[in-house]
Amino acid sequence: METVRLGKTEIVTNRNGFGALPIQRISDEEAVSLICRAYDQGMTFFDTARFYTDSEHKLGLALKKVRDKVFIASKTAAVTRAAFWQDLETTLGNLQTDYLDIYQFHNPEFCPKPGDESGVYECMLEAKEQGKIRHIGITNHRLGIAEEAIESGLYETLQFPFCYLATPEEIRMVSRCQEADMGFIAMKALSGGLITNSAAAYAFVAQYENVLPIWGVQQAAELEEFLSYIENPPMMTKALQTIIDEDRDSLAGNFCRGCGYCLPCPVGIEINNCARMSLLLRRSPSELQLTEAVQEKMSKIENCIHCGQCVKKCPYHLDTPELLARNLQDYKEVLAGKAL
């Protein structure tokens, strides 16, 4: 079994963390059964967020009896003191606990620091003093803010997208975290569904000893795949490296990661899926993407008013309207019979 030490938090956990975003889409009963199975088989790190609707509630139902044997991280998007305390109290209530192991600022547009006008960093310190949180973390999709957080020395963990499609700058950030003795929690280790070989994904991140991937799981079969990595962690082999190299070639350049930070769109375009439809068609069962419901979503791209809001919010600086138009064109051609 491989473990990861999350820097100065001294949290040591199995290298397979549980990402609790997708459990929003399943019932309480299904979620509890999935989480209990994960815990029974050796997962001890669970990551959620106030923003993930009922995810915290479901984790609370499943983990309340084993609270002292697991690590729970949650997040707040609060930018005022009042919102911070409201979020924290709601989160603790939902999770049926009186403390969080890590409380993270959820993808803020600035790096919270003591003395800034939001006052939220001071709230973190106060919550720590009160014993309501044990460690302070930050999540982000922007390199600049992540770097500022590392340099500030104010954070014990950084959560950032990290997978084998990472750029050299992103890979450098992993070592910078290690130098600063900060835990690195990897979100989107499957790049939002674009990486389909989880063994290759695992073997890549496992090369970095301070990286903890949190796998977003919604179905029992997905969970079993990651549970099998507890006993038999995939090692990097020539065959896996070939898969990675091929994926890197085919996904090179600017592609939509599906993070959804550009939402909402004023005309209701589901950008996080529509802007990567060509990839989804070719990397997952295409029939799932050709249903009437998906066709309707794709047709909304025609309504784009080019307001530019999505471009401003995309942390990867994508020309989203252009990407959407290209994906729609390809989608129409596939519907008309173009071979995949």
Ligand code: SF4
């Ligand atoms: S530019 Fe188009 S896709 Fe982007 S937010 Fe505006 S309307 Fe939506």
Ligand code: SF4
């Ligand atoms: S366009 Fe950018 S912000 Fe929007 S989902 Fe894709 S990667 Fe994320």
